[in-house]
Amino acid sequence: MRVLLVEDDELLGDAVKTHVARQGHAVDWAQNLDDAEANLAAARFDLILLDLRLPDGFGIDILKRLRARRDATPVIIMTAHDQVADRIEGLNAGADDYLVKPVDLGELQARIHAVARRYGASALPEVVLGATRVFPSERRIVGEDGQDIGLSSREWALLDRLLSRRQAIFSKSQLEDALYDFGAEVESNTVEVYVSRLRRKLGKEVIETVRGLGYRISPHV
Structure with a gap:
């Protein structure tokens, strides 16, 4: 799969990118909304790993725009926002899954596999x-x-x-x-x-x- 990682934290972003790449996926890493949108305009992705709080806005806005244009690319939210209301908002906006930081890489891998089983060749x-x-x-x-x-x-x-x-x-x-x-x-x-x-x-x-x-x-x- 080709994965877009949207995450502004350097340490977490590097760890996630390295781990996901080792599972056999190509990973593009965007650290703000503008770069994420540029990536989405330039290529087709099979999965998006999306942080909600970014330096230039909120990741959920990307998710809402994707779904508004009927783009069904799977999205897994990764965020420090652990309130039930935040999870509900993310899922209602069209997210396929939701992970609360700190992210366990083993759990992330399992969530990616679960999404992959529902979409694309890995299904x-x-x-x-x-x-x-x-x-x-x-x-x-x-x-x-x-x-x-x-x-x-x-x-x-x-x-x-x-x-x-x-x-x-x-x-x-x-x-x-x-x-x-x-x-x-x-x-x-x-x-x-x-x-x-x-x-x-x-x-x-x-x-x-x-x-x-x-x-x-x-x-x-």
Whole structure:
């Protein structure tokens, strides 16, 4: 998944970004409302981790604007506001979950997995790709011999995007968007490299190249 973290606390933000990235997700970090809105205008995100009190306003305003334009991107609120009324306001505004600071990273990971099971590719309990079985919510792949197949964070990010709409063709730029957080250098052959790695691990027939258009999960697996 591509995750937008909106958090102004340097220590917490760095800890959350590092932890979420280690779970195989691309993370963009905004520390105020303006930067968050700029990120949302520039890319599509699969999940938003949203602080409510920011230097230039309130995070709940972002949530309300998202829902007003019928943007259903999942949102998990992270805030020091622990009053029941605050939770009710956040959930009524359209949040999918609510965490009170200090945030336990293990609990955050569990909440992210719970949201992922309800949305996108990770909602699939099991996907069969040729001779392999993929369990997206568990970040686990089992090969033909019954052994686990390990993927890197970027390999998971690419596979997640391809599985999010299994019959869809994704352009190179769309897959690059899934692979990188903002500020990361994009090399011209990066998508090809990671497609090649996935084919080597999952089977060369799993990902189909559609000439002139991009890549997709092969309809024949």
